Amino acid sequence: MSFPERVRIVEVGPRDGLQNEAQTVPAEVKVELVERLADAGLKTIECGAFVSPKWVPQMATSAEVFQSITPRDGVAYPMLVPNMKGFELALEAGVREVALFAAASETFSQKNTNCSIEESIKRFNEVTREALAQGLRVRGYISCVLGCPYEGEVSFDTVLMLTETLLEQGCYEVSLGDTIGVGTAGQAQALVEGLTRRVPVERLAAHFHDTYGQALANLHAVLQCGIHVVDSSVAGLGGCPYAKGATGNVATEDVVYMLDGMGIDTGVDMDKLLEAGRYISDFLGREPVSRAATALLRKKAG
Numbered sequence: 001m002s003f004p005e006r007v008r009i010v011e012v013g014p015r016d017g018l019q020n021e022a023q024t025v026p027a028e029v030k031v032e033l034v035e036r037l038a039d040a041g042l043k044t045i046e047c048g049a050f051v052s053p054k055w056v057p058q059m060a061t062s063a064e065v066f067q068s069i070t071p072r073d074g075v076a077y078p079m080l081v082p083n084m085k086g087f088e089l090a091l092e093a094g095v096r097e098v099a100l101f102a103a104a105s106e107t108f109s110q111k112n113t114n115c116s117i118e119e120s121i122k123r124f125n126e127v128t129r130e131a132l133a134q135g136l137r138v139r140g141y142i143s144c145v146l147g148c149p150y151e152g153e154v155s156f157d158t159v160l161m162l163t164e165t166l167l168e169q170g171c172y173e174v175s176l177g178d179t180i181g182v183g184t185a186g187q188a189q190a191l192v193e194g195l196t197r198r199v200p201v202e203r204l205a206a207h208f209h210d211t212y213g214q215a216l217a218n219l220h221a222v223l224q225c226g227i228h229v230v231d232s233s234v235a236g237l238g239g240c241p242y243a244k245g246a247t248g249n250v251a252t253e254d255v256v257y258m259l260d261g262m263g264i265d266t267g268v269d270m271d272k273l274l275e276a277g278r279y280i281s282d283f284l285g286r287e288p289v290s291r292a293a294t295a296l297l298r299k300k301a302g
């Protein structure tokens with residue numbers, strides 16, 4: 001087992017990070033955040049979601065946000081989509097990459113998308129087929145891979161079935177969501193080892209929330225299994241409105257600090273990343289939820 005030389009970070013702050021915020025974040029603030037993240041060198045920035053505004057009001061400005069970004073060469077701006085209606089809105093806005101999501105828990109699937117796992121696979125299939133036909137790239141998420149807020153333990157076989165199905169349907173990558181951050185390192189490693197008996201590790205990404213403070217340890221474990229794509233959120237923002245008590249994703253600053261220290265290249269400039277985190281944290285009126293950001297900002301302040 002060894003570590004990758006390079007890790008691609010998928011910044012999900014403007015979507016996963018903000019979707020659970022109670023106060024409305026204006027479109028221009030989201031756009032400024034995205035631009036600052038791109039300045040910091042992030043090459044994949046999930047900018048919003050074409051989900052029902054009745055379900056997640058914070059994402060209602062996603063089309064405006066997407067269309068106000070100045071696209072940069074080499075940067076992908078995926079948008080989350082739950083169904084055909086969301087896909088049509090994304091297409092209309094000019095989106096070139098969509099992220100679809102399913103869950104390994106029946107109850108979570110119902111609470112999050114108002115449909116069964118089986119129905120979500122059908123929706124996935126329909127949207128993926130159309131997206132690929134239109135030349136878009138499709139990324140897949142599976143929620144609750146290490147535990148569900150309603151059902152507790154989830155079945156490995158369901159995670160495997162979904163991973164294989166989403167890849168067969170044409171997702172270029174499947175991101176494994178520990179939605180409520182309950183997993184520990186041995187479990188995360190066993191999950192990835194189990195999956196990679198059947199699917200190439202190059203097609204998997206880690207999307208770990210940090211609710212129980214385990215995300216960095218879990219990432220350290222799965223990097224050794226060959227995972228080299230990590231989802232994270234600037235300033236540790238985030239949470240899912242349908243996973244009560246779940247806090248943010250692992251903070252991008254914490255991931256970059258760890259990987260920098262391990263000599264693993266991310267292409268991210270920590271100083272600019274700190275500025276992006278400071279910007280959104282100031283807007284929200286609180287400190288970044290990142291130990292590395294807090295320590296580095298304090299050091300800078302002298």
Ligand code: HMG
Nearest residue numbers: 050051052055082085086112113114141143144177179240
């Ligand atoms: P539904 O109520 O069953 O939808 O919701 P419906 O098809 O019956 O339609 C009802 C109304 O919503 C209709 O409008 C539709 O047009 C409209 P009306 O006729 O009442 O005026 N509608 C839409 N509007 C805008 N965009 C759409 C859309 N679809 C229907 N796409 C639905 C089903 C899937 C829409 C809803 O459950 C939903 O939006 N869910 C999304 C919830 C969400 O965003 N959760 C957070 C993101 S997932 C996550 O955070 C996990 C992840 O980070 C990984 C991890 O951490 O595990 C990805």
Ligand code: MG
Nearest residue numbers: 016177179207
């Ligand atoms: Mg998430």
